[in-house]
Amino acid sequence: MTAVREENGSWTSQFWYKDIYGKRKHKCKRGFGTKADAEAFELDYTNRARGSMDMRLADFVDVYAEDVKPTIREYTWATREYIINDKIIPKFGTKRMRDITVLDVIDWQNEILAFRKENGEPYSETYVRTVNSAFASIMNHAERYYGLHPNPIKKAPRIGSKNARGINIWSKEQYLRFSESQTDDKLLYIAFEVLYWTGVRTGELLALTPADIDFVGSTLYVRHSYRRLKRKDLITDPKTEKSIRQIALPEFLRDELRDFVYNVSPTAHDERIFADLSSAKLKAAIAKGCAMTGVPVIRVHDLRHSHVSLLIEMGFSAVAIGDRTGHESAEITFRYGHMFPGSQEKMADALQSYRED
Structure with missing residues (x-):
């Protein structure tokens, strides 16, 4: 190690190292308060440069970000980055990658599961899965590309759930009762009409412009999704290719949309129709409307579930529903299969008939 004391009493770290590709490089950094700090910088820097698992997790996160960030959507990375900084680095940031054990991971998982928000509620199962997956992504990346072995996340249990346990829906009658409470606010009224009768996602709704609606052909084109990220409006591609x-x-x-766009609130061809709305405003409107009408409170996303339920009740197939909502038909069957009336009985009867032939 080369740590040099300067005339002003500070220390400089100056050294040669090899990067992950075996290239020899030179590094110089000044201004350290002590010799130990300068030497620690050299050790951490060289570990990081050659991808050594002796580096601290906080340093490896920088490597991980350089590798992964360009490959995923901006909003996805922003969410993952927040989880890393808020939930993972405080626990593991100073720990060296190869020293993280399965017991460390389980202890961290238990802390996530035991956490309670200000209202006394735990994290949702889907959020717990998202947090766990963010940590798993870091450790799996270290294993796959930088030789981490063993990988403790693989021996730890998987916590959380990919899908929310229950699906809450409004029947047609419940929705119509709720919608009556929104008639004084034309923007909210038409937003809920679109959400319930088309099943679009919230981000897809908020991205809509008049250019996305063919009033002659009675067709709505879902081509973008809206997010608010770091105080900026972000228009992205929808969630998946099928979306x-x-x-x-x-x-x-x-007719309601045409009247709103051209008469109630004239909107330019390329401007967002629902620019004055947000997920929070929609959520607040549901809470207020339900209090007024006695309809059970549901999430904004549950309007999408309600639309699927409505289509199932009307007799449409999983394939047709998937095409309309941007889901794979297998996902429709997996998530909503219990809603298809008499499907198990029909299968049993068909098998009985087939066996008797």
């Missing part, structure tokens, strides 16, 4: 889709509009909804 880019066309949705046929019933005549009443087409």
Whole structure:
């Protein structure tokens, strides 16, 4: 190690090292308060440069970010970055990668599961899974590309759930009762109409412009999604490739949209129709409307579930529903299969008939 004391009493770290590709490089950094600090910088820097698992997790996160950030959506990375900084680095940041054990991981998982918000509620199962997956992504990346062995996350249990346990829905009657409470606010009224009768996601709704609606062909085109990220409006591609889709509009909804866009709140062809709304405003409107009407409170996303339930009740297939909502048909069957009326009985009867032939 080369740590040099300067005339002003500070220390400089100056050294040669080899990067992950075996290239010899030189590094110089000044201004350390002590010799130990200068030497610690050299050790951490060289470990990071050659991808050594002796580096601290906080340093490896920088390596991970350089590798992964360009490959995923901006909003996805922002969410993961927040989780890393808020939930992972405080626990493991100073620990060297190869020293993290499965017991360390389990202890951290138990802390996540035991956490309670100000209202006394734990994290949702889907959020717990998201947090766990963020840590797993870091450790799996270290194993796959930088030789971490063993990988403690693989021996730890998987916590949380990919899908929320229950699906809350509104029947047509409940929705119509709720919608009556929104008639004084035309923007909220038409937003809930679109959410319930088309099943679009919240981000897809908030990204809509008049250019996305063919009023002659009664078709809504889902081509973008909206997010608010770091105080900036962000328009991205929809969640998945299948999410880019066309949705046929019933005549009443087409007419409501046309009247709103051209008469109630004239909107330029390329401007967002629902620019004055947000997920928080929609959530607040549901809470207020439910208090007024006695309809059970649901999440904004549950309007999408309600639309799927409505289509199942009307007899449409999983394939047709998947095309309309941007889901794979297998996902529709897995998530909503219990809603298809008499499906198990029909299968049993069909098998009985087949066996008797």
